[in-house]
Amino acid sequence: MEGPPRRNGEDDTDKKHTGDYLAEKLIAQITKVGVKYIAAIGSDNTGNTKKARRLVAAEFPTIINFSDPIHHMNLMIGDITSLPEFQDIVEKVKRILTYFNKSWAATSVLAEKRAEQGIGQGLEKIGKTRFATVWRGSNSIQNSLPLIRELVKNGEIAVKEVNELFKERSAALNFEIELIKYNSIIAPVAHSIKSLESTQTTPADVYIFWLAIAASIKEYLGKGSNVTRISNTLAEKITKIINTRY
Structure with missing residues (x-):
């Protein structure tokens, strides 16, 4: 049985990659390959690629227009992260990362401690373009928390x-609790994003990971406020967000 023509690319580095331009190229290739071989189209969520998907789906009604699941997970x-209950911990995380980012001496002594303890991951800055960037920074602090405490206690850094x-014992305990609370909620989503960035991802994988996210967070919230320190009000807010994005 004859299969579709081979894939090919195009050198268009000197062209403006507008939505119309991308759609034109896609429609030409889909027509060449045969629309019967194309079930769906997907891309990231930039303005031009979203428009291109819409135009392709309008041209070929049998092609499903898939939105970017990773983008939605990051949203x-x-x-x-924007919930009022997490603003205090997020602000503290930012201040800690800013301090280390501006202090080469503190970063160096922490790196030495990590090497001694066999901890590979260093502190990660919060950026505007990386997915789950606040969680990355917060999680990196949690991993190095005992080492930072030791350095502060010994007077090596402030x-x-x-x-x-x-x-201070009480403040340190509350900070760790809030850190674990935030990281535990976000971790299933952040890990799913990393997994779904694979080139081998299929729509079925997206569905499975969404179910895994919901199940993991539901299990965590179901442990009760005595364990998670999450109030019923906050749990309801988180559940509403997950259901809306789903």
Whole structure:
């Protein structure tokens, strides 16, 4: 049985990649390959690629227009991170990362401690373009938390503005609890995003990971406030966000 023609590319580095331009190229290739071989079209969520998907789907009604699931998962992280209940911990995370980012001496001594303890991951800055960027930074602090406390206790570093989070017992305990709370909620989504960025991902994988996210967070919230320190009100807000994005 004859299969579709071989794939080919095009050197268009000197062209403006507008939605109309991308759609034109896609429609030409789909027509060449045969629309019967194409079930769906997907891309990231930039303006030009979204428009191109819409135009292709309008030209070929049998082709499903898939939105970017990773983008939607990241938006869900943003929704949860923006909840008032997490603003304090997010602000503290930013201050800690800013301190280390601006202090080469503190970064170096922490790196030495990590090497001694066999901890490979360093602190990760929060950026505007990376998915789950706040969680990456927060999780990296949690991994190095015992080492930072030791350095503060020994007087080797003093984390500007938030030093009590690593020194004063009550403040340190509350900080760790809030850190674990936030990281535990976001972790299933962040890990799913990383997995779904694989070139081998299929729509079925997206569905499975969405179910896994919902199940993981439901299980965590179901442990009760005595374990998670998450109020019923906050749990309801998180559940509403997940259901909306789903």
